[in-house]
Amino acid sequence: GAVVSQHPSRVICKSGTSVKIECRSLDFQATTMFWYRQFPKQSLMLMATSNEGSKATYEQGVEKDKFLINHASLTLSTLTVTSAHPEDSSFYICSASHLGSNIQYFGAGTRLSVL
């Protein structure tokens, strides 16, 4: 149980294009989803927290207009990197938790490469 699916696993795009990453909870209702960014050989940096049906809460320094987060249902959240540039290249990981739980279940991550 508690499976989180993240898609795509890898994406290569041209500079200036937008990329959407999906995060789905397959067997539970994810009341809260989290989006992280991970640089090589570093820890995870929380970008934003989203609760179903509400606007995402972004961490300090994360551009809201750059990283659009939607959590329209209890099983799906999306992260859209708008007008991507090479400096946005990174490993993006989502996680999800259900109501009353302090455990986050992680997706497998998306490696974004912007050319």
Place this chain on the structure above:
Amino acid sequence: GNSVTQMEGPVTLSEEAFLTINCTYTATGYPSLFWYVQYPGEGLQLLLKATKADDKGSNKGFEATYRKETTSFHLEKGSVQVSDSAVYFCALNMGPNAGNMLTFGGGTRLMVKP
């Protein structure tokens, strides 16, 4: 604020050696503590957790005990395998009143050689 400190890696061991990865935390209150493991190119998997002082989390031969007096949650395994090679993250969670957010340590890379 809350923080987690892990021993820096990489930790290189031979197969069947004993593993300890140190983790200490600073928190205002009583966090839940977690160890996550990340295999190359993948997301994080929950390895074990403990929710209160003196609790011992265990899974797949790994153990960690929540030590309130030393604010520690060291990860141990009696006999490592090559397949245990991964990055291990210690983390704390202050609960729903704090948004259930995880605070991660910097991660410790473990390399196990045959």
